[in-house]
Amino acid sequence: MHVILKNYQNGRHSQPIVKTRTEHIAWRIGGPQGSGIDRIATLFARACALSGQQVSCRREYHSNIIGRHSYCDVSASPGPITCHSESPDMLVTFESESLCRHLNALTTPGYVICSADDGEVDLASLSYLDARLQHDIIEQLTTLGLPATSSGLLEMARQHGVHTFAIPYKALLSRLADELGVARQRVAAAINIMAVAISSSMLGISRGSLERALEKVFPGQQDVLEMNRRALAIACQYAQDSFEPLELQLPEPRGDTAGLLLNASQSVALGKLAAGLGFQSYYPISPASDESVFLEAHNRVPLTNGEESGPLLLQVEDELAAVTMACGAALTGTRSATATSGPGFSLMTEGLGWAGMNEVPLVITLYQRGGPSTGMATRTEQGDLQSAIHGGHGEFPRMVLASGDVEECFYDAAQAFDYAERYQLPVIHLLDKALTSTLQTVPTFEMSRLQIDRGELYRPGHEPASAVPRFALTDSGISPRPLLGQAGGQHWLTGVEHSEYGQVSEDPVMREQMMEKRARKLLQAAQEIPTDEKLRLYGDIDAAFTIISWGSNKGALLDALKRLAHEGISARAVQLRLLWPFPGEELEAILATAGPLVMVECNYSGQMNALVKAQMGRGCDHLVVKYNGRPISGEALYQVLQQIHEGKAEARMVLRNPYE
Amino acid sequence: MHVILKNYQNGRHSQPIVKTRTEHIAWRIGGPQGSGIDRIATLFARACALSGQQVSCRREYHSNIIGRHSYCDVSASPGPITCHSESPDMLVTFESESLCRHLNALTTPGYVICSADDGEVDLASLSYLDARLQHDIIEQLTTLGLPATSSGLLEMARQHGVHTFAIPYKALLSRLADELGVARQRVAAAINIMAVAISSSMLGISRGSLERALEKVFPGQQDVLEMNRRALAIACQYAQDSFEPLELQLPEPRGDTAGLLLNASQSVALGKLAAGLGFQSYYPISPASDESVFLEAHNRVPLTNGEESGPLLLQVEDELAAVTMACGAALTGTRSATATSGPGFSLMTEGLGWAGMNEVPLVITLYQRGGPSTGMATRTEQGDLQSAIHGGHGEFPRMVLASGDVEECFYDAAQAFDYAERYQLPVIHLLDKALTSTLQTVPTFEMSRLQIDRGELYRPGHEPASAVPRFALTDSGISPRPLLGQAGGQHWLTGVEHSEYGQVSEDPVMREQMMEKRARKLLQAAQEIPTDEKLRLYGDIDAAFTIISWGSNKGALLDALKRLAHEGISARAVQLRLLWPFPGEELEAILATAGPLVMVECNYSGQMNALVKAQMGRGCDHLVVKYNGRPISGEALYQVLQQIHEGKAEARMVLRNPYE
Amino acid sequence: MATEQSHSAFTAKDFQSQQINDWCAGCGDHGILRGLERALAALGRSPDEVAVFGGIGCSGKTPYYLNSYGVHTLHGRLLPFATGAKLANPDLTVIAVGGDGDGLSIGAGHFVNVGRRNLDLTYILFNNGVYGLTKGQASPTLRQGEQTRSMPQSNIQGHINPIMLALSAGFTWVGRGYAYDVKSLSQLIQQAIEHPGIAYLDVLQPCPVYNDLHDKAWYGERIYSLRAEGHDPVISDSSDEQGSQEKRVQCLLKAQEWDEQIPVGVFLQDLTQPLFLEQITRRQPSYARMPPARIAVADAAGRPLSDLSQLFTELEVS
Amino acid sequence: MATEQSHSAFTAKDFQSQQINDWCAGCGDHGILRGLERALAALGRSPDEVAVFGGIGCSGKTPYYLNSYGVHTLHGRLLPFATGAKLANPDLTVIAVGGDGDGLSIGAGHFVNVGRRNLDLTYILFNNGVYGLTKGQASPTLRQGEQTRSMPQSNIQGHINPIMLALSAGFTWVGRGYAYDVKSLSQLIQQAIEHPGIAYLDVLQPCPVYNDLHDKAWYGERIYSLRAEGHDPVISDSSDEQGSQEKRVQCLLKAQEWDEQIPVGVFLQDLTQPLFLEQITRRQPSYARMPPARIAVADAAGRPLSDLSQLFTELEVS
């Protein structure tokens, strides 16, 4: 169920449920953390992909290790699928908390695959359920005269047109145990696989695809694999025997899906490896550390010349160390990076300034999460834009890039090093939790698209053997860069204002020259970088109805455009990619013909809107924000854009959904 | 010499020297650090004040303990004097480095009081002189056919119409030693006092004023005082005997100067004591730590009821500790603060976010200095505005105030605690190095103008004895605040997104409510705070020619307005004081009738201009910036405003001066 | 030293909050929580006289589960937060609890510097060898070469010995407990709180989810009691210089033990060091009567109570 | 251990830069600078094989005055900067120099954690008891109750014993020198650099401007040489467990001495600990041949050299 409630108060919502369908299926699975939910969602996603679908999955989870609620959405479509859905067609679950959280979100008609084994559960006993939601649900049930129990819930769902299927997992597991001749508890984990098998079967996914997916997702030893295969067989058989095929079926594939299935952390990690990452220091933090852990596990990289190399990954004592250590490594000519999230980035701003002042090519991958403070560590937000652009005292050049989807992450992660080395400055690659937990099918990355630029390096011989003018004043602002340890490249560096030779200088004139030199590098970057890297335009490029957004909203934006086009509404979307230096000139041309102008952001205040206003002198006519910690979906965005199109929208529109 | 050089290149300047005079004298003393320069400038300033003048002094010094160059400017006037001068009338010095640095800056006619004892100094031997300046000066001399020596310099000065007076200090000191019957080295330090005495004498300052000033500035033991008094007598006598009174004389007083003579750190410290500061943790950093050291030395505060109290000052291990410790103290109901500068503030942003999230009344006094990174620790800049407003990840309410002069510092420092407690949020009091090293005469602070507001406190009894809803959702966004240790006030606090009771909550609805609640507090503040606290208007309030600025530029602004008025140019100036929440409504009314609109800032990029543009959708027509680490003066600002008025100025104007 | 629980007006239950606990089943944290509840009850202070500060990590959630003032701070910063509260309101019983990553990695600078202030504060470190909440990376107490369940490679960094660190940082009470022995642990916690200066209590805390190397069985074989062995940890005014020195050396030797046997109990209690609050009072006598939290700022009409006239005179022009 | 200076191709002068020195006359820093120049010359490495990292403070300016790669970092962060450079380019001789405020206050967390990595890095701490560059506040090595010239009140916080801290953090070479004894100091510096693991050298550095308590006379009366006293600091593979333990205890006892006599020299050299770079190579063999700074990223045409085809296969849909 999707709601946009401007006057949403006290956890009640008052507007009607609105649905829009496109050619895809949306599948959701919910359950406690630690019960393997994410792994089986991957299994389902892979089975879809192997059935010729493109998939886009997202994962929502609490900042907790075991027990609290988590869920995964898998959307599959034979065509491009850029976004998750807030209103799944099918819900798979084994317990009542998931029913409470998701039943109201289901489409009509929707399908629930649940367990027949659980006895009646009193909803008041669900301790992990948020008080607000518990209260809402019980009130809903009471109004309908239904008991506040699991069966009351299912009854309510049925009254809303949802089909419920209770599966006798216990019996199926017993059968499995018997077949394998082992004790029942040995096969308990197979319940997950059975659930996927049953729901897949009902959706028309072939057993072959499921089996192939199984091998990839649960490789394991032969006996485990065998158990899983059998579980699958039993469950598929059961489904075939028990249920008619549903009206809802996986759409017909248009051919085989090729390419990769991965999430943004992996994509970024691959981009870094492709770019020749040599050193990454990090301090664990959600959601950034997944990338570093992946890199640590893949730190042996074959080279095309038959040799082997690979980055040194180091978990360090804190983010102050992470950023400064990466800086130290970068000084030697190593492609160096660190990756972090909100609180860690706050701690890095002093080091960032040093990198700016010393013109150090350093890449910081910043995975935004819900703030402020510790905030919502495992939820999404685009709340760190201002901090990425302005964080740190004083004024120094930096670049900020934001990728829009899993595919862009790869190329941008690699590109970031080129920018860093070409302009000799820190580059912040801005991502968010929504992207990291988005698992998508993407075309296989083309290494040949990468053209590596290491920037201007100092070559000894120009100067007498003594010191090198590391900060030589040049027209571009870029000085040939000597490396620490380079023979004949001896030089000084300092965070203090300095002369061309890195000597402390408080001379007012030298100060001005250095401030200007550093600033010129950004002008240079703004001139050289191609428009396509700065911003991308989608939809009807001549439309006046213009939507601007950035980062992970790209998926929702594309989805919404498709829906608008379907309704015959002509619109175009601008995805801002290079956020700093701000692509003002390129945007100017677009703004000139824009109206209404809409900004879409996943934060409270509309940080990009403020940035556009500061840079262009014109704010957007409508600001659409979402700040409940969950990503914007295409369907929700579509709805609000439609309202804007109809002139029914206010200047500030908040996207809300109490069931996600 | 004042220059505005748009095309200033390679340390050469090409524009003519421009001078403007107002009714004041400008006196400068230069010399190596550690030689007591600042103390004798204070002596001179105090003597002027005791002669019925108002004074404004500034100090420039290197980030070094002993040896590098420093200088002080003292401007004195019988009327309001808000600003230093870039073109002093008189220069007092004992050595050649000062001559190199300041001779070119003197007015014509100007006066130099130097030492007759120093032999010929080869300017190429001055190791602390910046290479650029050394090169410039030697070239100047060479062009004039003069030797690159101290006497060459003096000769050049004379050719430019400067009067030079070489004082035989050695002889005078010998006389002093003889009179006291002690060895000559025992009285060596008295040279400083003699220099002040001689220059004062020549300017017509009475010996009585000098003597009274001496007692205040060099209290010491009786014998030291006696030595100093005698030194003064000898020097005054010498001056009277040797020189005619100058054309340049201290202006006639209009009456006695009452009030205080102090700098901004002291003023802020007094404001904090007045407001009942209970705890301040700090980590040493220039220029912030002067305030904390002053507070530590004045930590015993009598109360009007006869008791004694006083803040606990604690030097801690770093700024991470400073901000979080002050936070911890604030939770108990203590008025708590910390004070820092650029690098320290960068380290504090994570703690700042915690305070925002937990609605902690915390005051952070931020003394801006030249950035980025370690930057120019002892030079000024307004480079931390964006960082103060946006620093830290995620979005949380905070307030940012900027004081314009030493007097405002007192009231604003006190006010900051009221805002902090009323709106339950961190308040950043934004100052800069220019202000801290501005010593000014101000009217004695009126305690009766302070009306202390401690905000809404939780009173037990409303609720059952168990937990208190610390974050109760209210219309104003302000929840009654329980204190740590308050009987019956038990509650939870957390940087994680939370319920009204401070329990972790990842509920999407609760999240929205909390974000909205916190944001409402700023709306409330914007509504309640009187316009005068938000911005102040000076000059001809109906003029269209409008200059906006903030912070320590106020002094230059008032000075420039006076000069413009003198030229018959009608203009008004807006001093922005409450920088966040931004006083958009109040400014709107002014902008409606403004043209040309000018922004004046002491930074490179024009951060306030960007803020105004982001908030108002309109940038200024002209941006006047200075970023060489020195404050803007009234005369320089006046010049550029005049150019703007004449339509001769570009959109971006940079104030430069190679001789400061 | 631990007083009997009987005469307290409060029971462990009074210190249990209603908040939902989301630690894993079998986690050592549960034992520490029980130990805290019991120790607090035994102390006889009411919940609103106690403030518990938590770091960030699984361990850092402890304050939610206790019925007292509970402050969930920032990763690595719990000690300065706790110090600020204690200095401002010395009547509070202040306890800081956090993980080994929190205290020895990102918070190590505060760990060391808090030892310089002999403040009446209790710091309990949940030593599980891993970063629990961020999914099992090595913490600084994990030894070189060890590889727990979720690490992609074995640990290449050395470990920090927190007992040694506390001793060298100047903590005046240093002990170690074991999370699965709630009874002894609660006594240790009580002693640590009752110590008038700065106390460090290391708690061996199994994390069954991520640390598969140091589990109940592993600890069970190694742990022994210092007290049972006759170790006397107290340095008091009556100790002579040589006796004190010997105690310190003894302590350092005990602190080295790990692979074969692991001592729990009190390593050192030094009662000869000046207390921080007394030092403050010496230079600022009003602190004793009017610590920061008790300073009256204004009268009922909002008029400031500070009388700055003397200071104004000092700074007067004339 | 210190090799003779004669066979080096460089003299102390080769390591002197032309930058203007703005330390106060008589400052101990001058002596340390001389010691560094001599030690570097004796090592026989050329200036462009040496990188010196400075913290922020008077001490932190040292890199400007040396002719080598010189990096003036951030207050308290010199160790991570230096570590990053060394890890990326292990061929560099990396030396970190900083103040006692820098290293023991704001940088204490790195001090402790750098000890966990037995990296071939030399850390020289300029121990002057004060914050020189910020005008004389107490540093963490100043004792409780002491009051130097520019402090408004006496020190209420305790001190950190850096030798103890280094020992407990795991430094494998720990020594102390005296700034006014340049000859012995330069030998110590040389030994510290030659030590294959992580070395900590504490240097007693008089600050005649702000620290009026610990001056030449004060130190002169107290300082004695560990070597002259026959202290053998080396733990090697041939040492037995008990012998090593005794050495450690001896060391800890020596580390306590201060008020009456102050030992200088090498406290401990532990050659039995695994080296960090070897650990890295064990898990990542390419590191030895191709450390980060030597990784070839692209061919001449800008084509990336990384071959990710295997990884792509792992992540393929089908």
Ligand SMILES: Cc1ncc(C[n+]2csc(CCOP(=O)(O)OP(=O)(O)O)c2C)c(N)n1
């Ligand atoms: C500045 C910062 N960096 C990183 C994190 C992410 N983080 C959360 S918990 C944690 C570590 C938890 O380990 P530990 O302190 O040992 O506690 P445990 O979970 O094991 O009890 C980290 C690194 C953070 N919250 N803040």
Ligand SMILES: Cc1ncc(C[n+]2csc(CCOP(=O)(O)OP(=O)(O)O)c2C)c(N)n1
């Ligand atoms: C983050 C940060 N905080 C504070 C400072 C200010 N600061 C500069 S030098 C210094 C301390 C110097 O003391 P120490 O490290 O002992 O060096 P010394 O000058 O005594 O050699 C401080 C606090 C800074 N530069 N950066």
Ligand code: SF4
């Ligand atoms: S992850 Fe480990 S430390 Fe955290 S709650 Fe679970 S068992 Fe305890």
Ligand code: SF4
């Ligand atoms: S202030 Fe002290 S440490 Fe700094 S240069 Fe001067 S004497 Fe040396």
Ligand SMILES: [Mg+2]
């Ligand atoms: Mg842990």
Ligand SMILES: [Mg+2]
């Ligand atoms: Mg020092």
